[in-house]
Amino acid sequence: MKRSELREHIFKVLFGLEFVSPEEMPGQLQLYFGQLEDIKEKDRAYIQTKALAVAEHLEDIDALLNASTTGWKTGRMNKVDLTILRLAVYEMKWDDDVPVSVAINEAVVLAKQFGGDDSSAFVNGVLAKIV
Template sequence: MRRTEQREHILRVIFGTEFYPPEELDEQIDLYFEQTGIDDEKDRAYIGEKAKKIAAKVPELDKLINEHTTGWKTVRMNKADLSILRLAVYEMKMDEDVPVSVAINEAVELAKRYGGEDSPSFVNGVLARIIK
């Protein structure tokens, strides 16, 4: 599976964390793999580990996002946009394997696919403020 596909699965897992308690993350990841039919161990390990790392950093990620938005704090954001931002900010600030430009480009593409009409420009604008 390509990194872009893995990222999309990570986004879906991260999005799901909004709807169940943090202590159920491992169980929810296993359930996600069962439902999607992902059986490659390397893909499962990468997706699961990165989703757990992001989930563990949500307070820190949200703080950073909130510091760079005006009028749109994380509690008011569309959950798809928020999940995309969390993934992108994690990759930009905490994942040395992902170049910043790739994290931003992938986030905008995910926003086109999963967000609303204004999501790509919103996500791009927030991420642009964070990298300054």
């Protein structure tokens, strides 16, 4: 699987965090992977590892997002945009394998695909402030 496809799966898993407790995440991962056909074990491991890593840094990520936005705290943000931002901030700050420019570009692509009309501009603007 390409990295962009893996990132899309990670986004979908993380989006589910908005609706379940962190303790339920392992079970949710199992349900998610049960829906995927022909997923390679290395791809599954990558998705799971990265999703859990983002979840572990959630407090720090949200604090950074709240400090970087005016009038748009995480509690007010569209859940799709928030999930995309969380993934991108994790990649920018804690994932040395992903260059900052790639994290931002991929976040904008996800926002265009899954967000609303203004999501890509919003995501790009927030991430530009963080950089």
